[in-house]
Amino acid sequence: xxxWRRRSLTCQELVExxxxxxxxxxxxAERRRFERHVAACAGCATYVEQMAAIPxxxxxxxxxxxxxxxxxxxxxxHAFRSWHDERR
Amino acid sequence: VPDRPDHVRPHDLATAAALAAxxxxxxxxxxxxxxxxxxxxxxxxxxxxxxxxxxxxxxxxSVFRGIxxxxxxxxLRTWVHRxxxxxxxxxxxxxxxxxxFADAFDDGPTVDASRFASVDARDNPRGWSSAPRPWRAQPExxxxxxxxxxxxxxxxxxxxxxxxxxxxxxxxxxxxxxxVCEALNLTEGxxxxxxxxxxxxxxxxxxxxxxxx
Numbered sequence: 001x002x003x004w005r006r007r008s009l010t011c012q013e014l015v016e017x018x019x020x021x022x023x024x025x026x027x028x029a030e031r032r033r034f035e036r037h038v039a040a041c042a043g044c045a046t047y048v049e050q051m052a053a054i055p056x057x058x059x060x061x062x063x064x065x066x067x068x069x070x071x072x073x074x075x076x077x078h079a080f081r082s083w084h085d086e087r088r
Numbered sequence: 089v090p091d092r093p094d095h096v097r098p099h100d101l102a103t104a105a106a107l108a109a110x111x112x113x114x115x116x117x118x119x120x121x122x123x124x125x126x127x128x129x130x131x132x133x134x135x136x137x138x139x140x141x142x143x144x145x146x147x148x149x150s151v152f153r154g155i156x157x158x159x160x161x162x163x164l165r166t167w168v169h170r171x172x173x174x175x176x177x178x179x180x181x182x183x184x185x186x187x188x189f190a191d192a193f194d195d196g197p198t199v200d201a202s203r204f205a206s207v208d209a210r211d212n213p214r215g216w217s218s219a220p221r222p223w224r225a226q227p228e229x230x231x232x233x234x235x236x237x238x239x240x241x242x243x244x245x246x247x248x249x250x251x252x253x254x255x256x257x258x259x260x261x262x263x264x265x266x267x268v269c270e271a272l273n274l275t276e277g278x279x280x281x282x283x284x285x286x287x288x289x290x291x292x293x294x295x296x297x298x299x300x301x
Contacts, residue, residue: 010214012204016197019284023265025276043219047199050220050295054287055259057294061240062260067123068141076119076148077112083152084110 009037014044018051100164107155119148122165125261126172129271132253133176134183143179147172162270169263169271173253195281198288223298235297243293247286254279255286 009017014037020026021034038044068076106114123144130140130147150171158167205217244252253272257263263271269279 010204011212011216011219012197012199012201012214015199015288016284019280019287023280023283025280041215043216046220046222050223050291051287053223054290054294057236057240058244058255058259058287058290061237061244062128062256065124065128067120067127068144072141072145073116073119073123076145077116079149080112080115080152081110083149087110 009033011037011041011044014038014041015047018048021048022052097163100158101160103164104155104158104160107152115152118164118168122168123148125165125257125263126169128256128261129169129172129253130176132249132256133173133180139179139183140176143176144172147175150175163267166263166267166270169257169267170273173271173273198285199292220295221299223294236294239293239297240290243290244286247289250274251282251286251289254282255290258283259287 014034017026017030017034021031026034038048067073103114103118107118126144126147127137127140130143131137134140134143147168151168154171158164162170203216203218204214205212207213209215209217244255247255250272254268254274257268257271258265265276265279265283268274269276272279274282
């Protein structure tokens, strides 16, 4: 098997691989290529850092969800009870 | 950090057995634990909060009626969210005339090509010509926070349906990749593409907001 030494990633290629990288989906060689580029490129290092900042920001910006209103919960409990009673 | 696989939590089978046995406290606990993320998920499919709550109520009825069908192959919360996603999709399909979630599988670049040098540039082809500037260097950090938050909300709302559903399950409700794939019936690769596009879109909007202020 002939193996070429792969050329390094360009910045434009790297930005499309950030989530594959953070999700652990890159094969080891690709992963090293990604890390080598980020270590040597300030622009991409900033980009990766900003992408990593997104999940907590999305979480912070989300409307809190309180679930079901109490009356809905109550009627569900009634439905659950009668379902169980019917099965007995 | 890769996600942990969607392990069935030890008490999932016990909870399912309790429900099957008519344990009201176990049912009430589960309803309280999972309804917030269920309402959020359903709301991602339908236009109103009230309809989302209705869907979730129906989901819970399906859950206890079908609890003996839970075999512990996915976590209980994944199983419940999958039922919810299906119910919400049915409801959305019947409410809209067009088919929802048929957004084109967009595979264009997530960062505008104008930010990079051309392929035949002598210096650093396809490298940044306009690199992102670090956000932490912004002086008015506390002022920006409210604006950033608003920009993030708007960006999330404007996402195509499936990107938004994946982003919310992953980044708001903290589901693993496996759980999202199972609940929304996506392949691993597709889930990752949707998540990537969603996060990249939010980053771009935020960059514009930070740059504008």
